[in-house]
Amino acid sequence: MYVTLISSTDAHEGPLFTPEKPPARPNLGCARFLPAGANLFREGDEAQFLYEVRSGVLRLTRVLENGKRQVISFGYPGDFVGFPDGDDYHTDCDVIASAELIAYRRSALESGLGDDLTRRRLLDAALREISGMQDHFMMLARKSAIEKVASFLSVLAERIGLRTGAVTTLDLSMRRTDIADFLGLTTETVSRTLTHLRKKGVISIENAHTIVIRDRSALADAAEME
Amino acid sequence: MYVTLISSTDAHEGPLFTPEKPPARPNLGCARFLPAGANLFREGDEAQFLYEVRSGVLRLTRVLENGKRQVISFGYPGDFVGFPDGDDYHTDCDVIASAELIAYRRSALESGLGDDLTRRRLLDAALREISGMQDHFMMLARKSAIEKVASFLSVLAERIGLRTGAVTTLDLSMRRTDIADFLGLTTETVSRTLTHLRKKGVISIENAHTIVIRDRSALADAAEME
DNA sequence: CGAAAAATTGAGAAAGGTCAACGGCTGTGG
């Protein structure tokens, strides 16, 4: 189960949840189930494990002493979370939608003990993380509120949206505050922007957490995607 | 020389330039000298090498098709640049101040051929990169213009500033445009903010590229540092 | 020394933040 998933080359494109056969090497990683609202680790905790998300959604946040909060990323199936800085985690990690995780002992991965394939996958995940963060920079620094929200919805739709005919349904597990803190906006602006997109017919809002994308290309235009 | 530098555990805290003894394993990395203005690689180029900065300053940029530019980071001595995304570079890299680099063949680092120490250092550099980028997120998303500029100067002063008595002299090798594109501001705002700090007596501006920090704690306050 | 590029400064405009009020969903206890 774990090994099969581990060997997938591009986890970012992977399916949301694919049950697999039992692990060939169960000692490498072990499964954990966590309910929404649970805390996985906090900034400054000793980073004993690195986690791979199997299902559910995680949220990585960082807080300034003045209370300002930044959501660094959301962890979806296929993502790795818990890259340490030195020996410690450098973000908080909380469960947004109840999740199944695979925990890897850092020591096993980093020392010569871990197998080459897993180590290679760890490095790949770290490099992909860097690349993804660079995209996020453009978002934070150089996009307007509409572009930010549209980008966010586009990327998420690509990743976890359910296509039904011409339409894509998107389950936003996170709150408006989380989206705002991810995009560097306020909840009010996120809300206003969603309303704006709704009034333009690009999306419709079934309920606060379910968004239907009616016009993908209009959304992509609004996002000024690469 | 190269190997000794390679084995330093925390290059981010290291001295600017420390001459060392000749390499014990010269085939691992080889030196390159590049003048200011040179291009090291472009987004999309095949990532054959990973570079370690020995001296000088590099600039990593990303450009949106609409022309908007984001400076992802500046590469100072001790930094690694050129982490690939898949097989390609995902940023442009240009030389801002003439630089000496050490080029490592990616293939040697990533395959089982590279030695454990070097691979470990590569992973460490990648993890440190991730951590540094997370700090940059707070900067881009949650700080005002003054906080951004003050943070930028503070961090740079810590890293490459020359202390002379109570005062720290800082050589900004980059243009205002580069600073602006790094901080997610316009050149005008960067300029106005520097003037503001100058009028408050926190800094003085010897010339456009030489800044003297007169009041470190006032600068740190303005930066709202962690 | 002079032309071109970079930096500074100013005035006005726009985007987004702040503050405040309201609406709607959820979960709990009577």
Next chain:
DNA sequence: CCACAGCCGTTGACCTTTCTCAATTTTTCG
């Protein structure tokens, strides 16, 4: 099962910050 409390999301009015456009000064480099 209903009423109500509390949180979340939405909307509106206003204000602050930063951007934009333009003019001027300074620096760089041939």
